[in-house]
Amino acid sequence: MSQKLKVVTIGGGSSYTPELLEGFLKRYHELPVSELWLVDVEDGQEKLDIIHALCLRMVEKAGVPMKVFKTLDRRQALEGADFVTTQLRVGQLDAREKDERIPLSHGYLGQETNGAAGLFKGLRTIPVIFDIIKDVQEICPDAWVINFTNPAGMVTEAVYRHTNFKRFIGVCNIPVGMKMFITDVLKLTEKDDLSIDLFGLNHMVFLRDVLVNGKSRFAELLDGVASGKLTANSVKNIFDLPFSEGLIRSLNLLPCSYLLYYFKQKEMLAIEIGEYYKGGARAQVVKKVEKQLFELYKDPDLNIKPKELELRGGAYYSDAACEVINAIYNDKQTEHYVNIPHHGHIDNIPADWAVEMTAILGRDGAKPHARITHFDEKVLGLIYTIKGFEVAASQAALSGEFNDVLLALNLSPLIHSDRDAEVLARELILAHEKWLPNFATTIEKLKQ
Structure with a gap:
């Protein structure tokens, strides 16, 4: 790594950027970022200007010699970069609102990373991530790309399946939230060594063990959640329903809160449709929060980073990002929970899958944790189903073909009718025409 440590953040005008910067400032003694470049697109210029000005004030207050730049020229920013973080939203919150409202209008879940909405976020995002990777390979090939753009699992799968770029790690705030929840309920201090066995796919992870100072405390944690004494939901953007005691005890695993969409499909859909008919969708809540921020x-x-930022669903994600960068930069060989290809490390899934799991991070990137070599058979069916959906989705993002979109939709367990899949595919493709340039031929046919 160069003495000058340069980080480029694509989607720099995001409301999360102050949290990312706070993470770098907090760690400056071991992660001396000398340049932070904030990159955005023309539509995001106003937000970028506001964020950049705030970042300059934060750096001045912290009294560290870090320079913060802003630009709409991604290629200029990438010159000499050591790390590139991606936190972008193609089409911004208006696109998210369509993702949510169109499926809900047909009686289907409209959730940012699952089902039809998650698919279309992926279709808009993956080609943009591929463009960024092309630029990185040309301009700063030794840089690491740390992605927190959703759907993170689908994006990571697409990158490893369809490009030859190997320095890419997907990061999510869900495992961080789960870790904080465990620290909280087990009343752990900074002196305690907490290690978590976590496995699955992005937004579909399960905890199978929790080790505190080398000793398992999973049984008491599971008992607390199963009996309802502890609530395991760690995110602001999912309606908080407890999993049933029978499910938790029969699984003998702790599912992340996104698994409510699979284990409580009926209830979650009823709640979301109720919100929709009252005129609300999550995107509108987020727009309000963003406006206030x-x-x-x-x-x-x-x-400083204002407390109100925690009202956004992705709180703490940037802490995860800073920690990942720190671990690679300082060759820390520490435990993190990331999206990576496992290269055959897990013995009962295909070797070419990208998964989310406990990993050890250092100078050479992320290696799956030695303790986890097998995914629990009880949830393997669900994991296979969602991975099939992700693989089909990454193919559709690449091809721009209507039938590839249909295949992905039909493979999702959240879509219950092949006819509805066609209606959703047609409406969503046309609604997002502006953000789906590689679907131009398909769109032309749909309009005939």
């Missing part, structure tokens, strides 16, 4: 960010006296 940017009003705060404009305050020339604000020079």
Whole structure:
């Protein structure tokens, strides 16, 4: 690594950027970022300007020699980069609102990373990530790309399946939230060594063991969640319903909160449709929060990350990102929970899958944790189903073919009718025409 440590953040005008910067400032003594470049697109210029000004105030308050730049020229920013973080939303929150509202109008779940909505976020995002990777390979081939753009699992799968770029790690805030929840309920201190066995796919992970100072405390944690004494939901953007005691005890695993969409499909859909008919979708809530955040960010006296940022669903994700960068930069060989290809490390799934699991991170990237070589058979069917959906989705993003979109939709357990899949595919492709350039031929046919 160069002495000058340069980080480029694509999607720099995001409301999360102050949290990312706070993470770098907090770790400056061991992760001396000398340049942070914030990159955005023309539509995001205003937000980028506000975020950049806030970041300059934060750096000044921290008194560290870090320079923060802003640009709409991604290629210029990538010159000499050591790490590139991606936190982008193609089509911004208006596109997300369509993702949510169109499926809900047909009686289907409209959730940012699952089902039809998750598929279309992936279709818009994957080609853009591929363009970024092309630029990285040309301009700064030794840089690591740390991606927190959703759907992170689908994006990671697409990158490893359809490009030859190997320095890519997908990061999610769900495992971080789960870890914080465990720290909280087991009343652990900084002196305690907490290690978690976590496995599955992005937004579909299960905890199978929790080791505190080398000793398993999983049984008491599972008992607390199963009996309802502890609530395991760690994210703001999912309606909080407890899993049934029978499910938790029969699985003998702790599912992440996104698994509510599979184990409580009926209930989650009823809640979302109720919200939809009241005129609400999650995107509208997020728009309100964003508006308030940017009003705060404009305050020339604000020079720290405001508490209100935690109302956004992705709180703590940037802590995960900073830790991943720190572990690689300083060759820490520490435990993290990331999306990576397992290269045959897990003995009962295909060797070419990208998975989310406990990994050890250092200078050479992420290696699956030695303790986890087998995925629990009880949930393997569900994991295979969702991976089939992700693989089909990454193919559709690449091809721009209507039938590839149909295949992905029909493979999702959240879509219950092949006819509805056609209706959803048609409506969503046309709604997102602007953000699906490689679907141009398909769109032309659909309009005939």
